[in-house]
Amino acid sequence: MTQSRHTMSVQEPSERIKNFQEVVGGYQENEAISEAQRCLHCKARPCTSGCPVGVNIPDFVKKVAEGDFEEAYRIVRETNALPAVCGRVCPQERQCEGRCVRNKMDEAVSIGGLERFVADYHMAHSAVPAPRSVDGRRVAVVGSGPAGLSCAGELSRLGYRVTVFEALHLAGGVLVYGIPQFRLPKEIVRRELEELRSQGVEFVLNAVIGRTETIEELFEEGYEAVFLGTGAGLPNFMHVPGENARGVFSANEYLTRINLMKAYTENAETPIFFGKRVIVVGGGNVAMDAARCARRLGSEVTVVYRRTEEELPARREEIVHAKEEGIAFRFLLGPKEVLTENDEVRGLLCAEMRLGEQDASGRRRPIPTGNLVTIEADCIIPALGTSPNPLLARTTKGLVFQQHGEIQADEDGRTALEGVFAGGDAVTGAATVILAMGAGRKAARAIHSFLKQK
DSSP states (O other): OOOOOOOOOOOHHHHHHHOOOHHHOOOHHHHHHHTTOOOOOTOOOHHTTTOOOOOOOHHHHHOOOOOOOHHHHHHHTTTTTTTHHHHHHHOOGGOOOOOGGGGTTTOOHHHHHHEEEEHHHHHHHOOOOOOOOSSEEEEEEEEEHHHHHHHHHHHHTOOOEEEEEESSSSTTTHHHHOOOTTTTTTHHHHHHHHHHHHTTOOOOOOOBBBBTTTTTHEEEEEOOOOEEEEOOOOOOOOOOOOTTTTBBOHHHHHHHHHHHTTSSSSOOOOOOOOEEEEEEEOOOOOHHHHHHHHHHTTTTEEEESSSSSGOOOOOHHHHHHHTTTTTTTESEEEEEEEETTTTTEEEEEEEEEEEEEEOTSSSSEEEEEOOOEEEESOOOOOOOEEOTTTTHHHHOTTBBOOOSBBBBBTTBBBBSSSEEEOOOOHHHOOHHHHHHHHHHHHHHHHHHHHHHOO
């Protein structure tokens, strides 16, 4: 009971800033078994209640402790369509591990590490079955990000013939264009998609619903329900003078060029700007991803955040890794103006802040002190959150949208349009992978209920 938590291997900072290889290594078999044996198997199972997709955590951990890794994987896959992804990018410290009873003794069981282990073990020891044909009723899923994939996986398990429509040339949504290779290798995403194809899920790429065809036309083609998991890919900007200068990139564009188009490789067809001094504005996981990518491109990187380190919303692990990689942090500074010369970025003028009373988010509101600070730079990357793309709002009658463009849906994903369901960032605004997956799974259950009644 006093056994300490097993840590996973990590690439040395001096080496990893030179490559895009995965930073954190997974468990070996003996390490996974030993870590799983730390589980107390408490009757209340608070870890499971802390998981947005409801993974049966104690049972899968028990199987790991017994060395039955394939059965552990099967248990995880009952509720989680993307275990290898979630084991790497979920904020377990705030969810399942945050509720682990062992926190009262020493450290939580590494649930995320064990989930990653069983998924990686399965991939290494099992071939993907050939895609099976499904003759069930047809459901369309729009968007192949976490919400769409989770919904598709659950529906296919329930016997539906699911087609996923993806606007880009690769499936995976934010998993392929947003999260860097060193956090989530794209081979892992590709394999997870193959597992879904083996269940009978079909993918149609380069399909921009609202342009290539409408939701109404999907129903005319024979789909009996539609799930909208279109995410929130429209970047928010700073709205300060000089923001349109050369050298300012939204984090979305910057990460898409690097992750999807491999712009960091030699002779890339869509090259990226290699700034000497880069400023990333923001403090979330996307800001950390952009900053750490820029560092790997050889840039001197500074993260500017208008609150203190205590309020940083990014995962603690990502913040620690960023600091280890030599990324500087400047707190209590808000962007005031992009300084330019010949319409090219030369720096960022920032307003110094102090923290006042709490705002609607529960965090203390930053208030300008009147002092100004200048930071030199030739590249600025705003990472200030995202909003849903307005395309569906412009092309779909009957859907109701919220103030900032989010689709209005109830807790089960039902929208104002009969037979149309929605979930993930398209409904909540930008959030986490696992919360989007939870919404997709819940909507799949609601679709199942709707079609049974129909």
